[in-house]
Every structure is written in C-alpha cells, then in structure tokens.
Amino acid sequence: MYAKSFISRNAHGHLISALTAQKSPNGEYTCHLCRSVLVFHRSRARSRPWFEHSDTDLSEHARQHCPYVNVDDVEGATVTALRTFIPKALPLVQKADWHCRCCGNAYYGEKYCLTCQRGADSQVSAK
Numbered sequence: 252m253y254a255k256s257f258i259s260r261n262a263h264g265h266l267i268s269a270l271t272a273q274k275s276p277n278g279e280y281t282c283h284l285c286r287s288v289l290v291f292h293r294s295r296a297r298s299r300p301w302f303e304h305s306d307t308d309l310s311e312h313a314r315q316h317c318p319y320v321n322v323d324d325v326e327g328a329t330v331t332a333l334r335t336f337i338p339k340a341l342p343l344v345q346k347a348d349w350h351c352r353c354c355g356n357a358y359y360g361e362k363y364c365l366t367c368q369r370g371a372d373s374q375v376s377a378k
C-alpha cells in the first residue's frame with residue numbers, strides 16, 4: 252500500500268501539484284523525494300487528482316526510505332480499518348517539523364531529510 256502524493260517533479264524537474272498535472276495530460280512524473288516514476292491518477296467524482304508509486308519502477312532506495320512507500324504503521328492500520336467503509340482508501344503521509352539527528356537539518360514536510368536522503372534519523376522537533 253503506497254500513500255497518496257499530491258506533488259511530484261515533471262519531466263523538466265519542476266515541482267508541480269496534481270491539480271496542475273491534471274491540465275497537461277501524458278506527462279511524466281517522478282517522486283520529489285526518492286525520484287521513482289509515479290503514476291498519475293486523474294480526479295474522479297469525489298477525489299482530488301493524485302500521484303502513486305508503482306511496483307514496477309521502484310528503486311531499492313525508495314523501498315527503504317521513501318515515506319510514501321514506507322507508510323507509517325499507525326497510518327497503515329487506520330487505513331486498513333477504514334477500508335471496511337471505503338474500499339479504496341489510501342494512506343496519507345503526515346507532515347510535521349522534523350529534526351534530523353544525522354546531519355542536524357531542521358525541516359518541514361514529509362519525514363525525509365533531503366540531505367541524508369532518508370527519514371529514519373529524523374524525529375519530530377520539540378517546539
């Protein structure tokens with residue numbers, strides 16, 4: 252189960268939102284964190300457009316470190332429970348203020364330090 256992503260990089264390396272991607276069909280998109288190729292899902296009746304990681308184009312790095320691939324256990328359990336009511340529910344990646352113990356980087360967003368290219372050493376920073 253991969254988390255929904257609402258942002259990606261397009262073929263030119265620019266960050267774009269899923270809403271922008273919706274306006275330009277047939278683009279190629281990659282994860283802004285792990286650079287895996289993403290599948291774009293156009294919006295339907297009640298859902299926003301979104302990007303998803305795919306089994307076929309996942310690098311070893313993504314499998315180990317991308318927060319969209321390695322869904323948080325708690326979030327995964329919540330979504331599994333939610334599927335009783337919403338069969339196609341997918342997890343979301345929580346954003347927060349993080350502090351990376353490895354390089355000392357403080358950042359906001361997904362649990363993924365861009366300097367170390369992993370999130371395992373990051374903790375929610377105390378306010």
Ligand SMILES: [Zn+2]
Pocket residue numbers: 282283284285286287304313317318319320
């Ligand atoms: Zn990724």
Ligand SMILES: [Zn+2]
Pocket residue numbers: 351352353354355356364365366367368
């Ligand atoms: Zn770091």
